[in-house]
Amino acid sequence: MEGSAPRRTRIQQEKRELILEAALEVFSANGFRGSTIDQIAEAAGMSKPNLLYYFRRKEDIHETLMQRLLDTWLAPLRELDDIGDPLTELRSYIRRKLEMARDFPRESRLFANEILQGAPRIMPMLEGELKTLVDEKAAVIKGWMRAGKIARTDPWHLIFSIWATTQHYADFDVQVRAVLGADRGGDGRFEDAARFLEQLFLDGLKPKGNTSS
Amino acid sequence: MEGSAPRRTRIQQEKRELILEAALEVFSANGFRGSTIDQIAEAAGMSKPNLLYYFRRKEDIHETLMQRLLDTWLAPLRELDDIGDPLTELRSYIRRKLEMARDFPRESRLFANEILQGAPRIMPMLEGELKTLVDEKAAVIKGWMRAGKIARTDPWHLIFSIWATTQHYADFDVQVRAVLGADRGGDGRFEDAARFLEQLFLDGLKPKGNTSS
DNA sequence: CAAAATTTTGACCGGTTGGACAAACGTTAG
DNA sequence: CTAACGTTTGTCCAACCGGTCAAAATTTTG
Secondary structure, three states: OOOOOOOOOHHHHHHHHHHHHHHHHHHHHHOOOOOOHHHHHHHOOOOHHHHHHHOOOHHHHHHHHHHHHHHHHHHHHHHOOOOOOHHHHHHHHHHHHHHHHHHOHHHHHHHHHHHHOOOOOOHHHHHHHHHHHHHHHHHHHHHHHHOOOOOOOOHHHHHHHHHHHHHHHHHOHHHHHHHHHHHHOOOOHHHHHHHHHHHHHHHOOOOOOOOOO | OOOOOOOOOHHHHHHHHHHHHHHHHHHHHHOOOOOOHHHHHHHOOOOHHHHHHHOOOHHHHHHHHHHHHHHHHHHHHHHOOOOOOHHHHHHHHHHHHHHHHHHOHHHHHHHHHHHHOOOOOOHHHHHHHHHHHHHHHHHHHHHHHHOOOOOOOOHHHHHHHHHHHHHHHHHOHHHHHHHHHHHHOOOOHHHHHHHHHHHHHHHOOOOOOOOOO
16 A cells, blocks of 8 residues: 555656745735635746646645644644753743744744634644644643642643744734834844743743732 | 714614624624625625615725724723733733623634734724834833833733733634633633733743742 | 605626636657 | 657636616605
């Protein structure tokens, strides 16, 4: 048995890669329904029928893109390990997620688009693979709490808050840049965000040498 | 002078309201390009030409919806005042934003859709009204920091993180519910989130009576 | 009631979109 | 050269979409 993946020539591999790159650009900017095959074909430098020779349906492109995305997207969480200092481990998870928002904003937006529209194409994955992974890591975090290594809170909502704060810099990028303005909205914004998030997640907002009244 | 708003009969007021309600449902679920006038008309219980009698273009509906949205959406931030205890003030801002995510998830998703696609229709507002408001409130927060009432951080990124964490429960609702599962994903999830966010923003994750090693 | 004004509808139109298809083109192996 | 195979393109189509229009139905007004 050869497995179910169809055999592909070298040129097919390359062209499919080209199409997926173009489709990521278009889908992430316009959503699935807002994107046309023509747009993708043009971005990939080929004609529409030619594109349809490599992917028979528009949905096939989106599906392939989404499958690839999910692996790399969840990699940082998978790396969250029980070895090492818990606070350090969480800090580097936050850093990695923020780096992904900086380096792969299109992937983040593609994912956000899908979830926003009710996740019609990846619902089974959310309830299956994703839930399993999060539950597993929540158990790890709970262990750290029982050991007194980090404060006691809800691990699931902790993970949500890390996702939300980091992906915000990819998904809401135009808003972030508009509000920060020309001077502070440049490349340095990710370092500012990293500093802020580290402080937020470690120390919160209470002033340092000050017990609450 | 009567002002520039056109005079409208009672029935026009009602039908326009009906259409806007239906359009909010459809636009927030499918985005602007992903929604059709037919869908909105059907959701509003009228024919397409009839709908177009009240709003001449699809974009007019979206624009009206967006204008109304922005006022109510920014109301909590406008209320952030210099009077009262800073930590209490921030805590209730977070609570109000989370309540809005719970009570007006469609509005949140409509806004998220617009920003995700590059905010083509509200860019001037982001750079104008929104930036002005945020700058103003950031100055207030900076005052609190100078007075030693809250820890020193970046006020802009603080506001971003509040937006991100609270709106996450509206925009990524399906994911949140899928990950939490049937038992914890019910109505109680917003109270869990409120408790978690309060702790996160006030105390962070460091264990209580424990100086870092 | 009847005229006037407003609201609703069916039919229609031009442009776009996802996708099919056969013919043409290129490449490689015998 | 040529047959076989893989690739590319022009053409076409049916469905959909945003929007128009004139006529019909309804409501308001005198």
